[in-house]
Amino acid sequence: MMLEIKDLKVGFQNEVGPATDVVHGISFSLGKGETLGIVGESGSGKSVLSLATIGLLPKTAKATGEILFNGEDILTMSERELCKLRGSRIGMIFQEPMTALNPAMKVGSQIAEALRLHSNISRADANAEALRLLEMVKIPDAKRKMHSYPHEMSGGQRQRVGIAIALSLKPDLLIADEPTTALDVTVQAEILDILDDLVTELGIALILISHDLGVIARIADRTLVMYRGNEMEQGETERVLRQPSHDYTRKLLSALPRRARAGLDVMAPTTLGDSV
Amino acid sequence: MRHIAQSLVGLIITLLVVSFVIFLVMEAVPGDPAEIILGMSAAPDTLAALRSQLGLDQPFLVRYSNWLIGLLQGDLGDSYTYSTSVSQLIGERLEVTLPLTGLAALLSVLISVPLGVLAAARPNGLVDMFASLFSQIGIAVPNFWVGLLLILGVALTFGWFPAGGFPGWDAGFWSALNALILPSIALAIPQAAVLTRVTRAAVIEVTNEDFVRTARAKGATPSHALWRHIVPNAMIPIVTMLGMQISVLIAGAVLVENVFTLPGMGTLAYQALAQRDLIVIQNVVLFFAAIVMGINFLVDALYTVLDPRLRVRR
Numbered sequence: 001m002m003l004e005i006k007d008l009k010v011g012f013q014n015e016v017g018p019a020t021d022v023v024h025g026i027s028f029s030l031g032k033g034e035t036l037g038i039v040g041e042s043g044s045g046k047s048v049l050s051l052a053t054i055g056l057l058p059k060t061a062k063a064t065g066e067i068l069f070n071g072e073d074i075l076t077m078s079e080r081e082l083c084k085l086r087g088s089r090i091g092m093i094f095q096e097p098m099t100a101l102n103p104a105m106k107v108g109s110q111i112a113e114a115l116r117l118h119s120n121i122s123r124a125d126a127n128a129e130a131l132r133l134l135e136m137v138k139i140p141d142a143k144r145k146m147h148s149y150p151h152e153m154s155g156g157q158r159q160r161v162g163i164a165i166a167l168s169l170k171p172d173l174l175i176a177d178e179p180t181t182a183l184d185v186t187v188q189a190e191i192l193d194i195l196d197d198l199v200t201e202l203g204i205a206l207i208l209i210s211h212d213l214g215v216i217a218r219i220a221d222r223t224l225v226m227y228r229g230n231e232m233e234q235g236e237t238e239r240v241l242r243q244p245s246h247d248y249t250r251k252l253l254s255a256l257p258r259r260a261r262a263g264l265d266v267m268a269p270t271t272l273g274d275s276v
Numbered sequence: 277m278r279h280i281a282q283s284l285v286g287l288i289i290t291l292l293v294v295s296f297v298i299f300l301v302m303e304a305v306p307g308d309p310a311e312i313i314l315g316m317s318a319a320p321d322t323l324a325a326l327r328s329q330l331g332l333d334q335p336f337l338v339r340y341s342n343w344l345i346g347l348l349q350g351d352l353g354d355s356y357t358y359s360t361s362v363s364q365l366i367g368e369r370l371e372v373t374l375p376l377t378g379l380a381a382l383l384s385v386l387i388s389v390p391l392g393v394l395a396a397a398r399p400n401g402l403v404d405m406f407a408s409l410f411s412q413i414g415i416a417v418p419n420f421w422v423g424l425l426l427i428l429g430v431a432l433t434f435g436w437f438p439a440g441g442f443p444g445w446d447a448g449f450w451s452a453l454n455a456l457i458l459p460s461i462a463l464a465i466p467q468a469a470v471l472t473r474v475t476r477a478a479v480i481e482v483t484n485e486d487f488v489r490t491a492r493a494k495g496a497t498p499s500h501a502l503w504r505h506i507v508p509n510a511m512i513p514i515v516t517m518l519g520m521q522i523s524v525l526i527a528g529a530v531l532v533e534n535v536f537t538l539p540g541m542g543t544l545a546y547q548a549l550a551q552r553d554l555i556v557i558q559n560v561v562l563f564f565a566a567i568v569m570g571i572n573f574l575v576d577a578l579y580t581v582l583d584p585r586l587r588v589r590r
Contacts, residue, residue, distance in 0.1 A: 056492055079498070087495030094493075099486040103585055104508050113504075114494040149584040165494060
């Protein structure tokens with residue numbers, strides 16, 4: 001297994017009193033080329049789980065358990081080792097494309113920076129590769145957009161830049177934390193398609209975090225349902241959505257609009273997102 | 277470019293308004309320049325003759341426009357108490373004040389930016405504690421007192437720097453610069469104290485931005501993220517504060533130049549005020565105002581360099 005998380009617990013220290021636990025013992029594993037969907041409402045610990053996986057938990061957080069990435073425990077790695085790992089082996093896409101890019105830096109440079117941080121390639125080569133990546137995520141007029149600043153782009157385009165950065169070094173694992181939440185519905189579908197295609201093409205394992213079952217149903221092979229830091233259930237996406245074994249999953253499903261729920265019964269999960 | 281042209285026009289209009297206000301205030305200040313020049317016991321007809329020679333018998337607006345025309349031609353009139361032209365007087369004094377304030381501004385940036393950034397990198401760390409102690413003391417202590425301490429503690433004890441006076445740039449670059457070191461430190465420390473605080477706060481605020489997390493997720497080390505992503509985005513409040521501090525710096529120069537007996541604009545303003553040399557005061561005040569506004573104009577132009585979002589789209 002490429003990624004194995006065993007009994008991960010995360011707590012946040014308070015100034016006084018005991019720590020606040022936000023993740024209470026989550027376990028799952030993920031192989032190459034697989035897509036795991038993590039679904040749950042706000043505050044269920046999804047984002048903390050993803051930050052722990054890339055080793056970016058805030059200093060006030062304390063994590064126990066094991067996060068084995070290709071057999072090595074991320075929780076015991078030094079900052080130096082983590083810096084080498086982040087970006088090159090594990091990529092991450094964040095929720096807010098409007099704020100996730102440096103406003104004072106051209107997007108081309110932000111992509112090229114990711115490449116230059118991990119290899120000794122020249123500036124010219126990095127820029128050429130950045131251009132190729134922008135084209136890969138289907139940014140129109142990519143050559144000109146290389147010299148654009150984030151504020152000159154739409155939300156969807158910025159999120160594509162975010163994907164280009166995360167995929168620039170062809171990581172083994174990509175974590176996408178609510179990548180489409182801040183976007184228009186039509187743009188959501190495009191972004192999900194790009195993600196799905198690239199993950200298949202490059203053989204990358206993907207963790208897709210969302211509060212939206214429609215999004216999860218669209219591309220996840222397996223699904224983990226979380227509630228208040230606990231695992232509610234885990235299994236093949238189709239099974240979880242069609243025959244939920246836990247009450248909370250049933251509640252999540254019943255919270256979907258009726259048409260989408262009807263779609264779950266008759267349509268293949270991969271086309272579900274369109275009807276949400 | 278349009279933005280810069282607009283603020284340039286604004287700058288000129290403001291300067292006009294400021295010059296008018298200065299002229300109006302000078303008009304209201306008691307004291308007759310002719311009487312000051314000739315003394316209290318001068319005969320009335322001699323006074324009247326001098327008044328008409330100085331153009332003082334003309335209406336207010338005529339005198340105001342004469343002053344403006346003179347300003348444009350570089351002719352600021354003659355001092356009542358120094359027997360030279362005001363423009364020459366200001367020119368000589370600027371040779372002290374400009375290097376002094378420039379050096380002080382440079383020093384305050386060189387102290388405060390690294391200190392503020394390193395303090396923000398590890399809040400409550402050792403550097404942060406030192407920085408907060410430094411800014412507490414620096415803000416509390418007035419610059420002329422720092423000057424006195426430096427004279428006593430450094431100049432008189434070690435003799436590395438002169439305790440006061442200015443040999444002039446003709447005496448050699450290094451000996452002239454040497455005379456400006458302690459005064460510029462005295463001027464810089466209170467400024468650096470304020471700037472350290474602003475820098476620390478700005479850097480801490482930017483540290484929590486999403487794009488910093490993105491940079492870290494790319495594999496950026498903490499120091500790479502700090503200097504490449506956080507600091508450039510924290511520069512706007514720092515530069516704003518620096519621009520505002522320049523006027524404080526010039527005001528501080530008046531005091532510090534007097535403490536170190538430097539023949540600068542500050543001592544000139546102080547002595548002219550004491551001797552009611554109104555024409556000198558009027559021009560010096562306008563000059564200070566013009567410098568402050570010029571700096572603000574530069575800061576404004578710098579914003580568009582620092583933050584691409586502020587560039588006006590054509």
